[in-house]
Amino acid sequence: MYYLILPWIITIIIEFLIIWGIIQKKPGKLFIYSLLINSTTLPLATYSFNYFYSDLLVTEIVVVMVESVLLKILLETDYKIAFMISLAANTVTAVIGILVSL
């Protein structure tokens, strides 16, 4: 199960740092948000990719959309900002993932 837990922890930390870098307040609260958001999207996306539809781009697009909605609700911000944060966070984790795999 470690191969599922490790990327989950790394993703939570990276996305927290990106959200915190943009919002720049209440880091504790933002960490909890990152934990909750990634605990929702990452397991479902991984399961879906591994067992239903193995298309990374589509999976990433769906994840960005879902995380945008969750960020909008939790951060009480407008959708455009939530989308930008989600897009940035997921792009960074994707790039890190690619670099790690090389």
Next chain:
Amino acid sequence: MALLSVFLFLTPAAFADVIEPGQKVITYDYKLTNIDNFPDFVFILHGMPNPSLEILNSSVFNFYKLSTCSIYAVPKTVFNNVQLDKMNESQVEEFLNNDSRVARSNLELDGIYKTVSSNDPLNSALVLLEIKSINNTNLDIQKTRVVYGYSDGKNDEKPFIVQNETPEHSDNGPEPVNYIYYLLLPILAIIIVSAYIIHRKRSK
């Protein structure tokens, strides 16, 4: 995000033959189960782009995953006379495909079974072949069963109903303990987010 999860456990080798991230290729292994019943013949594997010439025995064999191969039966006396090892590739091909002393099978063997998710427990696919008969230039070989091997050491054997359709391996899905992550964790997170939103609205 999802990319990170998928990429973290990939090896660089996975990129060598343009495999999509998060996937692995399951190649076929083959075995001639009753080759010992035909001691007067030499069985040869020949394929494109390779191998040019491989002598088969009762052991498991495989070949380059992008090759397509055929099996040929050459009488031992002929084999000893023609000295295939001294022929170049085109001469070997000419001999195997046109010589009247060679028995040919029209069974084509593929290198790849399928591409599956890297988390799929499937590890191997062994096709068992049976030589039915050798008559002049006709070699009748049939696929009888396929044995799938999984990461937990278990095997799963399925018979061939139609020769050119490999029976599918059992899709065992994730290990039960992983549902804590796949299912329980997101449900718990959604409940907490919902409760938090409701609480926040009531507080306003």
